[in-house]
Amino acid sequence: MKDLYARHRAVLPDWLALYYDEPIELTHGEGRHVWDAAGRRYLDFFGGILTTMTAHALPDVTKAVAEQAGRIIHSSTLYLNRPMVDLAERIAALSGIPDARVFFTTSGTEANDTALLLATAHRRSNQILAMRNSYHGRSFTTVGITGNQSWSPTSLSPLQTLYVHGGVRSRGPYAALDDAEFTAACVADLRDMLGQSRGGVAALIAEPVQGVGGFTSPPDGLYAAFREVLAEHGILWIADEVQTGWGRTGDHFWGWQAHAAAGPPDLLTFAKGIGNGMSIGGVVGRAEIMNSLDANSISTFGGSPVTMAAGLANLSYLLEHDLQGNARRVGGLLIERLRAICAQLPVVREVRGRGLMIGIELVRPGTDEAYPQAAAAVLEAAREGGLLIGKGGGHSTSVLRVAPPLSLTVAEAEEGAAILERALRSV
CATH class of the missing domain: 3.40.640.10 (Type I PLP-dependent aspartate aminotransferase-like (Major domain))
Known part of the structure; x- marks a missing residue:
């Protein structure tokens, strides 16, 4: 992995961003999960930037x-x-x-x-x-x-x-x-x-x-x-x-x-x-x-x-398969679960979104000041826990972006929320 990272840096421009202190190579996926080159499985809550919309390796496609x-x-x-x-x-x-x-x-x-x-x-x-x-x-x-x-x-x-x-x-x-x-x-x-x-x-x-x-x-x-x-x-x-x-x-x-x-x-x-x-x-x-x-x-x-x-x-x-309806149902459950988790966390300013398009905005506790360092730390902790999410925001990347494939199940939503809760509490 380090060899691939070194080759990446040697031949691609510096502004081509990579997630994580130790970037990962995703080698294959199935359903709502992906695997890296080391064989570790992750629950995918970002879908290649909202692109894997239905599922990884969907047989129909x-x-x-x-x-x-x-x-x-x-x-x-x-x-x-x-x-x-x-x-x-x-x-x-x-x-x-x-x-x-x-x-x-x-x-x-x-x-x-x-x-x-x-x-x-x-x-x-x-x-x-x-x-x-x-x-x-x-x-x-x-x-x-x-x-x-x-x-x-x-x-x-x-x-x-x-x-x-x-x-x-x-x-x-x-x-x-x-x-x-x-x-x-x-x-x-x-x-x-x-x-x-x-x-x-x-x-x-x-x-x-x-x-x-x-x-x-x-x-x-x-x-x-x-x-x-x-x-x-x-x-x-x-x-x-x-x-x-x-x-x-x-x-x-x-x-x-x-x-x-x-x-x-x-x-x-x-x-x-x-x-x-x-x-x-x-x-x-x-x-x-x-x-x-x-x-x-x-x-x-x-x-x-x-x-x-x-x-x-x-x-x-x-x-x-009415994946819009699934996004409404499972997304509604997920956003309420995340709001319940974040209600007692002073680092979270707001949980917002609709369907399976959810943002968690992080701030320095007691202020409205964006906290990109916390977002980066949560991103890392979530990956360690087996969950991939994204980040974004206004003039600083202090918002966690949650956007899984639209076929997400209730069990997977609960699993992802639990991992995210541990990651947020670690910050």
Whole structure:
């Protein structure tokens, strides 16, 4: 393991982060468990950053990948591609967007990049509204609109980005307000921001639940209230569902549905879980916007027959086994268990989330000050106990991120909560 770590450091950039003081190599997985190169088994509560959505080594997906690979692996979008059309039809129908079109990419970053291209081209504007504390990817364009400065290494951008309040409920100048007052204050902030912008804004891009930002979210209905203001100016709404889609929040299939009074977004981006580890991203949106580019474009790897076969099999399994319902039921039990554990721990400021998307925010006891050292220590202790979790947060990584595969059982939820309790108490 040390040899592999030394080779990693010798050939890969320093900014490519690794978890743990002694990084581990994961060699295989099954269900909700993975094994490292030393043969140690872990309960996986992070799923490759919310990507192994259904289960590790899900037979339905591995069989579909093997069968498709035995026929043809690659063709590009220059040829008709049956698996791509099949999956596009299903996603268009599930999106809730009327007369929808779908474009496939290889990642969430590329999906958001594409949505920004479509919105700015359609609106003839390079101005974008984004949420404070947000994260949308690692490309030059998506870094330029990311509100979480920990993940934004340059201030240069082809876009002019205006940041508005609302993505974080329990911090900031409006935190003390009740939900209705909070929403009204954020809407007033949005109106004020638009009053100061020059020309027309192209779009608002927002994660219904901020992922890298620490699983923070606004009160239900906030983006519906925003949408009314946006509609007055013809501004598009892009819902970044890279982490919130496919039923992970339990209550809804898409995160935007918690704000459904204003109807579906104009553009919706997706990735991560749909491929269950295969590289799939994409944009689904109204035909008027999706068809608006006046130059040629293709994708070499987006819509690959193999990844599309995986996505179809994975989506079918998710729907047939009601994994959204499982996320709601088991996730509800898990979050209540974690809240009970953390109620007596002064290092924990808040346990938040919905479904199987749960954040535990750590602070220095007796203060509201972020405590990234504690988060790092809990991450290590959880691994020692046989549990893999993630971390994130605003301007410091002080939030533990819990996001297991959606097939998590009640027994596994209890096991993971017990390990996490011991890890938290050790800090």
